Amino acid sequence: MANIGVAKGFTGGNPLKKLSLLGFVILSVIMALRNFFNYADYFNDTPKTVPVSSLATISVLAIVVLLVLVLFFKIQAFIALLLTSMFVGIGTGMPLSGVTQSIQNGMGGTLGFVATVVGLGAIFGEILEASGGAQALSHTLLKRFGKEKASWALVITGFLVAIPVFFDVGFIILVPIVYSLAKESKKSILFYGIPLLAGLAVTHTFIPPTPGPVAVADIVGADLGWVIFFGAIIGLPTAILAGPVFGKYIGEKIYLDPSKFLEDEKDEYAELPSFKAVASIIAIPLFLILANTLTTTLAKKGVIPGGFLVDLFSFLGHPFFALSLATLIAIYFLGLKRGFSKDHILNLSTKALGPAGLIILVTGAGGVFKQILIDSGIGNLLAQQIADSPLSPIVLAFIIAAIVRITQGSATVSMITAAGILAPVMEAFDMSAPQRALIVISIASGATILSHVNDSGFWLVGKYFGMSEKDTLKSWTVMESIVALSGFGFAWILSMFF
Numbered sequence: 001m002a003n004i005g006v007a008k009g010f011t012g013g014n015p016l017k018k019l020s021l022l023g024f025v026i027l028s029v030i031m032a033l034r035n036f037f038n039y040a041d042y043f044n045d046t047p048k049t050v051p052v053s054s055l056a057t058i059s060v061l062a063i064v065v066l067l068v069l070v071l072f073f074k075i076q077a078f079i080a081l082l083l084t085s086m087f088v089g090i091g092t093g094m095p096l097s098g099v100t101q102s103i104q105n106g107m108g109g110t111l112g113f114v115a116t117v118v119g120l121g122a123i124f125g126e127i128l129e130a131s132g133g134a135q136a137l138s139h140t141l142l143k144r145f146g147k148e149k150a151s152w153a154l155v156i157t158g159f160l161v162a163i164p165v166f167f168d169v170g171f172i173i174l175v176p177i178v179y180s181l182a183k184e185s186k187k188s189i190l191f192y193g194i195p196l197l198a199g200l201a202v203t204h205t206f207i208p209p210t211p212g213p214v215a216v217a218d219i220v221g222a223d224l225g226w227v228i229f230f231g232a233i234i235g236l237p238t239a240i241l242a243g244p245v246f247g248k249y250i251g252e253k254i255y256l257d258p259s260k261f262l263e264d265e266k267d268e269y270a271e272l273p274s275f276k277a278v279a280s281i282i283a284i285p286l287f288l289i290l291a292n293t294l295t296t297t298l299a300k301k302g303v304i305p306g307g308f309l310v311d312l313f314s315f316l317g318h319p320f321f322a323l324s325l326a327t328l329i330a331i332y333f334l335g336l337k338r339g340f341s342k343d344h345i346l347n348l349s350t351k352a353l354g355p356a357g358l359i360i361l362v363t364g365a366g367g368v369f370k371q372i373l374i375d376s377g378i379g380n381l382l383a384q385q386i387a388d389s390p391l392s393p394i395v396l397a398f399i400i401a402a403i404v405r406i407t408q409g410s411a412t413v414s415m416i417t418a419a420g421i422l423a424p425v426m427e428a429f430d431m432s433a434p435q436r437a438l439i440v441i442s443i444a445s446g447a448t449i450l451s452h453v454n455d456s457g458f459w460l461v462g463k464y465f466g467m468s469e470k471d472t473l474k475s476w477t478v479m480e481s482i483v484a485l486s487g488f489g490f491a492w493i494l495s496m497f498f
Contacts, residue, residue, distance in 0.1 A: 055381045058091045059373075063404070066417065070408050071454075077413045078358070081365035085372040092376040102375045103368050110367025113218050113319075114211075115360045119353060120323035121209035124285075124330055125164040126352035127345075131334035133278040134161045134173045140275035142177070150181050151195040155243035158199020159235065163282055166355065167204040168460055171197065175464050182258035189258050189465050190475050191251030197461065197476065198243030201483050205411070205444045206231035206238075209285065209323060211356070212415050212447070215363040216440045219370050219419040220426050224319055225293025226437035228286055234441055234490040242482040250475050256465055273334055281330050285322040292317020297433070359412065366416030370423040379424020393429065394442045394495050397422050398488045401446025409454030414447035434498035441491040449484035451477050 065087050069080035082103070089099035128134065138157040145153035154177070161170040178192045185191075208214045208224050208231075217227050295313040298304045315321060335345050373379045389396070401418035405411060422443065426436060451458050452473065457480075462472040 055092060055376070055378050056385075058088060058376075059378045059382065061091070062088045063417075067404075067407055070410075070413070077410060078361045078365045081362065081369050081413075081416070085365070085368045088369075088376055088378065089372045092378065094372075094376055098375065099372070102371045106368035106371030107364045109371070110215075110218060111360060111364045114215055114363045114367075117209055117214050117319045117323060118211045118356050118360050118363070120320075120327050121164060121211070121214070122166075122352040122356035123349045124209075124323060124327045125166060125169070126348045127327070127330040127334055128161075128164050128278065128282075129169055129173060130340075130348050131330075131338060132272045133281075133334060134165060134170060135177075136272040136275055136278050137161060138174055138177055139272065142181075147181065147185065150185075151192055151244040151247055154178070154181075154192055155195040155199040155239050158196045158201075158243075159203050159239055160199075160279065160282060162200040162203035162210065163207055163286070164209070166210075167200050167457070170200050171460070171464070179258040182256075188251040188254060189256040190254055191247055193256075193461075193465055194247030194250060194475060194479055195243035198239045198247070198479055198483065201448065201480065202235040202239040202242070202487075203231075205448050205483065206235045206441055206487065208289075209319065211359045211363070212412055213440055213444055214319075215359075215366065215412075216415050216419040216443050217437070218363075219366060219416065220423050220436055220439055220443075222436035222440045223293055223433045225289045225317070226433050227440050228290060229293070230434070230437050230441055230491070230494065234487055234494070238483055238486040238490065241486050242479050246479055246482055250478070254467075254471050254475060256467065256471075260466065271338075273338065277333055281326060281333065284329065285319070285326040288317040288322040288325070289319060290317070293433075362412060363416060366420050369417070369420035373420060374424045374427070379427065382421065382425050392495070393422065393425055393431075394435075394439055394492055397439050397442040398446040401443045402449045402484070403446075405447045406450050406452075409452070409456075411447045411451075411455070411457075415443055418443045418446060432498065435495065438491045438495050438498065442488055445484045445487035445491065448487070449481050451480040 062084055066080055066084040069075045069083060070077060075083070085103060085106075086099060089102060090096070094102070134157075137160055138154070141153040141157050142150055154174075157174065158170065161174065165173075174196055175193070178189060178196055181187075181192045182189045204210050204212070206213060207228055208217065213227055213231065214224070216222070217224055292313050295304065295310050295317075299306045299310045304310070331345055335348075336342070340348075373382070391399075397418060400421055401414045404417045405414035408414070419440075422439060426439070431439075453459075453469065458472055458476060461467070461476045462469065465472075465475075467475065
C-alpha cells in the first residue's frame, strides 16, 4: 500500500543511454528556464527578483519532473525528490551554493526527528511481530466477539496491529485467520478480508508512529498528539464504513474460495503473549504522547500552571522517550522474558531498520523539497495563491495528495510531496495545532485514494486473495477510496470546529 518507489532502477533498454538522456534533459530544461526568464547568471551568488509567473511555471514543472523521473525513468523516489529539488532551486535562480545549503538544511532538519521516531517504531513493530503479539490480539478479539461478528473483531485487530507494525507485514501475518474463518463460514474471503484490510489501512494512514503520518506531521509542523487524537476519532468510523459495512456488501458480490490457500496456514506460536500485555505495550507511547499534548495545551490556556509537571510530561510524552520506553518494555516482556536470546533481539532490531532506512531517506528528501520551495520563494507564492483561492488549505491538501497518488501510485511519495508543497503555506498562515493535525489527516487521505495497478498494495492483496485485476479494483480499490473520502470528509467537518 505504501510503496516508496515504483521501481528500483531503470528497466528495459540501455540504462546508460537512459541515464545520459535524463541528465541531458534536466540540464537543458534548467538552462532554458534560466535563460528564458533572464533573472540570474549560472554562477552568480546574488539572485535577482523572480517574476511571479516564472515561479508559477516552475512549481508546475517541478511536479511534472518528479512524475517523469518516477514513472518514465523508473528512478527511486529518494533520488527523484532530490533531483526535483535541485531543478526547482536552480530553475528559480537560487545561488548554486544556496541550493546545496538548502538541501543540507532540509535533510538535516527533517531527519533529526523522523529518523529517530521511524527507527524506534520499526524495532517496536518487529518485536511485536516476532513474539506473536498480532496473533494474540486477533485470537482474543475473535473469542470475545464470536464468529458471527468476526468481521468487527478483524477490523479492530487491524486497527491495533498497524499502530506499531507495517501494513504489509500485519496483513501477511493475519491473513491465515481470514482464510480459516471464510472456510468455516462458507463465505467469501472478502467478507473477512476487507475488514482486516480496512483496519490496517486506516491506522497505517492516520495514526503515528507509522511512518506516513509521522513524516507529514514533521514536515508541516503538526503536533503528533493532535494527529493521534484526530486519527483515532476519524479512523474508527472510517474503518467501520470501509471494513464491516463494505466488506459485507462486496463479500456477497464476489465469492472467493479460501480452501486453496489453507495449505499455507501455519501455527508458529505455541504460546502467545497475553492480550492485556500486548495492548498495554501498544498503548504506552500513545498515552504518553497524548498526555504531553494535553498538559501543554492546558498550560498554554492557563488552566494549569506551567513548571515542573508540564516539563516532565513534555519529556515523557516526547516521541523519542515514549517510543524508547515502549520498545524497551516490548524487548523485555515480549522478547527476553519469553525466551528470546540477546542475539535474537539484536538480529530482529537490525532486520527492522532495513525497510525503515529507505522510508527515512525518502522522508528526508521530502524535507529537502519543502526547504527548496521555501528558500526559492515558491512557498510564498503558493501561500498567496491559496489565500486568494476559494478552496481551503485542507481541501487543497487532499487534492494535491490525490493527484500525485493516482498518477504514480506510492502513498508515501504522495504524502511527502503534498506535505512539501503545503509546508510553506502553513508557515504563512497562522494555523492552530488542531488545524495542522487535520491537514495531516487530509494529506494522508488523499494519498490513499484509488489504489490501482501502479501501487504495490494492489498486487499484494490481489495475490493473497487470488483475485483478478478486475475484482481487485472492485474490492481493494473501492475500499481504499472509501477510507480516503471518509477520512477527508470527517477531517473537513472537524476543521469547521477547530
